[in-house]
Amino acid sequence: MDNREDSFAQRLTRFARVSAGLTGVAARGAARSLNGTGFITAENAADLTNVLGNLRGPVMKVAQFMATFPGLMPPDVAAPLLTLQTNAPPMGPAFVRRRMQAELGAQWEHKFRRFNREAAAAASLGQVHRAVAKDGRSLACKLQYPSMDAAVRSDVRQLKGALKLQRGLDPTIDTREIAEEIAARLTEELDYRREAAHMQLYGIMFADTPEIAVPQPIAALSTKRLLTMTWLEGRPILEMTEASQRARNKAAAALFKAWWRPFAHYGVIHGDPHLGNYTVRADGGINLLDYGCVRTFAPSFVEGVIGLYRALQKKDDAMAANSYRAWGFERLTPAMVDALNLWARFIFTPLLDDRVRLVDDGVPAAEYGLRQANDVHARLKQLGGVRPPREFVFMDRAAIGLGGALIRLGARLNFHQLFEQEIVDFDRETLATRQRTAFKQAGVPLPDIMASSG
Numbered sequence: 001m002d003n004r005e006d007s008f009a010q011r012l013t014r015f016a017r018v019s020a021g022l023t024g025v026a027a028r029g030a031a032r033s034l035n036g037t038g039f040i041t042a043e044n045a046a047d048l049t050n051v052l053g054n055l056r057g058p059v060m061k062v063a064q065f066m067a068t069f070p071g072l073m074p075p076d077v078a079a080p081l082l083t084l085q086t087n088a089p090p091m092g093p094a095f096v097r098r099r100m101q102a103e104l105g106a107q108w109e110h111k112f113r114r115f116n117r118e119a120a121a122a123a124s125l126g127q128v129h130r131a132v133a134k135d136g137r138s139l140a141c142k143l144q145y146p147s148m149d150a151a152v153r154s155d156v157r158q159l160k161g162a163l164k165l166q167r168g169l170d171p172t173i174d175t176r177e178i179a180e181e182i183a184a185r186l187t188e189e190l191d192y193r194r195e196a197a198h199m200q201l202y203g204i205m206f207a208d209t210p211e212i213a214v215p216q217p218i219a220a221l222s223t224k225r226l227l228t229m230t231w232l233e234g235r236p237i238l239e240m241t242e243a244s245q246r247a248r249n250k251a252a253a254a255l256f257k258a259w260w261r262p263f264a265h266y267g268v269i270h271g272d273p274h275l276g277n278y279t280v281r282a283d284g285g286i287n288l289l290d291y292g293c294v295r296t297f298a299p300s301f302v303e304g305v306i307g308l309y310r311a312l313q314k315k316d317d318a319m320a321a322n323s324y325r326a327w328g329f330e331r332l333t334p335a336m337v338d339a340l341n342l343w344a345r346f347i348f349t350p351l352l353d354d355r356v357r358l359v360d361d362g363v364p365a366a367e368y369g370l371r372q373a374n375d376v377h378a379r380l381k382q383l384g385g386v387r388p389p390r391e392f393v394f395m396d397r398a399a400i401g402l403g404g405a406l407i408r409l410g411a412r413l414n415f416h417q418l419f420e421q422e423i424v425d426f427d428r429e430t431l432a433t434r435q436r437t438a439f440k441q442a443g444v445p446l447p448d449i450m451a452s453s454g
Contacts, residue, residue, distance in 0.1 A: 017244040035377035076096050091145060098182060099143055104225040111221060115141070123276070125189060125292070128232065138231035139218065140289075148190055156183045172380050174387035181393040185271060189292035192227035194444075198291040199229065205262050211254045211285040232287040233278030240409060250284040252411030258288055259402050264306070264422040266435050269299040271394040295394045296439075299432045300326050305395070306423050311409035312341070312348050320344070328389030336386065339379035346372040347399050348403040354416040359406045 088100065096117045100108045109115055112131045119127040126144040133139050145151075159182065163175040188194055196217035203214040213232055221228035235453075240251050262268040270277070271293035279287045304326030311319035321337045329340065345352075350359045380386050388396075 005125070045405055049308070060446050066268055079441070090122040093117040096129065096143065099146070100226070103143075103223045104221065107244075112139070123290075128224075131228070133218070133221075138233075139221070140215065140229050141221070141229040142192065142229075144190070144192065144225040152186050152190060156186065159183070166215060170381075172293045172377055172385045174385060177388060177390045178393050181390040185295065185394065191224055193224050195227055195291045195294075196222055196229075198294045201266075201268070201294075201438060201444055202262070202288060202291060205266055205268070206258075206288075209257065209261070209413045211250075212258050213281065213287045215287075215289065232279065232281075232289070234281045234287045234442055235407075237275045237278045237280050237286065237410070240280055242243045245410075245412060247284060248409045249411050251280050251286055251412055252406050252409045253413055253418060254284075254286045255305060255402070255405060255409075256413070256415065257422070258286065259398065260419060264301060264426060265431065266438055267299055267302050268435075268444060269295050269394065269398050271398050272296045273398055273405055275405050278405075295398075296390060296435075297395075297442075298433070299428045301391055302431060303426075303428050306426055308344055309348055309419075309423075312345060312352060317341070327391055329392075330387065333383070336383055337382075339376060339383060340386075342379060343372065343376045347396075349401075350403070350415040351414060351419040354414065356412055356414050358410065358412055359403050359415070 010011050019305040024381040055270075072124050096119075100115075104111060104238075111134070113134055113136065114132040116130045118129070120130045120140070121128040125148055126142050129141045131139040131144065160179045163179050167175060196219070199215060199217045203216065206212045206214055215229035215232055218228040218230070235254075237251060240248050243251075255273075259270060259273055262270070270288075270291070272290070277288065279289065281287060307326070308320055308323035311317070311323060317327075317334065320341055321332045324332055324337065324340055329336075350357065353361075
């Protein structure tokens with residue numbers, strides 16, 4: 001790690017920027033409260049969303065993670081955060097020149113036929129530039145913003161401090177495991193070499209799935225903070241909201257498969273499935289563009305998820321309890337299982353319902369899940385609270401994110417049949433073998449799987 005990039009001064013600056021932004025939101029909210037409009041309002045939530053969207057780094061991602069947990073945030077705050085996108089402007093050409101020289105050397109431009117110094121896209125941790133390789137291939141170069149190590153450390157410290165305060169005010173959700181899991185995943189996202197390996201892994205997993213395309217990383221033009229990959233042509237998936245129902249359904253079916261197939265067959269999920277990570281090809285297939293947030297699970301956890309689905313089908317609480325136990329939940333009294341099932345039914349209902357339907361099925365998108373989250377929180381509070389295991393954190397986040405993406409597309413599909421196709425031949429030992437083989441081939445270290453397996 002570059003000590004200069006994680007200096008105390010940089011961390012202090014980051015702390016001040018985030019704190020100042022959030023303090024400003026709080027002050028404006030207090031003023032509105034004095035005027036009789038209430039402290040927690042939709043206006044305050046929009047204010048918070050705007051502040052977070054203009055901050056580079058992981059604080060935006062942290063806010064989104066928190067919004068997916070039942071009862072951690074008021075509904076008026078949680079709803080806009082779930083659709084939060086970065087508004088921070090990209091860094092300019094001078095920054096690009098300095099960083100590219102630091103990553104590839106003084107003659108870095110000679111390693112490309114052409115390199116566009118104007119960013120094609122900007123995200124929370126880095127920005128993307130178009131380029132052309134010496135052999136003529138179109139490339140995408142993702143360049144990490146400066147001082148992101150410091151930003152992650154600062155934001156994680158503030159996250160842990162905020163969650164500690166939250167536990168003192170409302171201990172219903174014990175957030176200690178949540179904080180540790182988010183910290184671990186955010187730290188991993190800083191390593192673009194790891195992301196390149198995950199990109200290779202997804203290429204292996206979808207080698208025989210023509211409707212899903214994965215970029216190819218270019219190792220000779222990549223480092224820990226620069227990831228160069230082949231450019232995949234496509235239009236933003238958000239533009240599909242005005243397309244025909246058939247076209248939206250096709251893209252949504254591919255999106256569903258892109259998330260559930262890696263999980264059911266390899267124990268892998270994409271932990272941040274927002275629509276900015278996908279584009280749609282001319283043939284209606286989709287491109288997967290980002291692999292920074294990838295989570296691997298033990299085969300036993302995957303078995304538990306499928307087991308819970310079957311338990312909800314059969315209305316078998318004892319079977320459901322076994323699944324929660326496999327995930328790492330404790331104190332599983334009948335009342336606790338009933339409370340957890342309330343949230344599980346919300347997540348699984350589109351998969352259990354054997355008919356063509358919308359994911360939200362007539363519920364206003366802004367309210368989708370918030371009423372259920374509040375009901376679950378109230379139940380858990382009566383029972384003395386719960387400590388969600390680490391493995392649950394990104395599973396929950398990703399499931400909510402995928403559902404939100406399918407809602408935005410207005411997809412009308414039989415999600416039950418799509419899900420059954422992915423799990424029909426599930427076998428725990430087969431998954432374990434497939435997982436080990438694919439990870440070795442992709443260059444993802446086996447210890448990472450073992451660590452995720454607990």
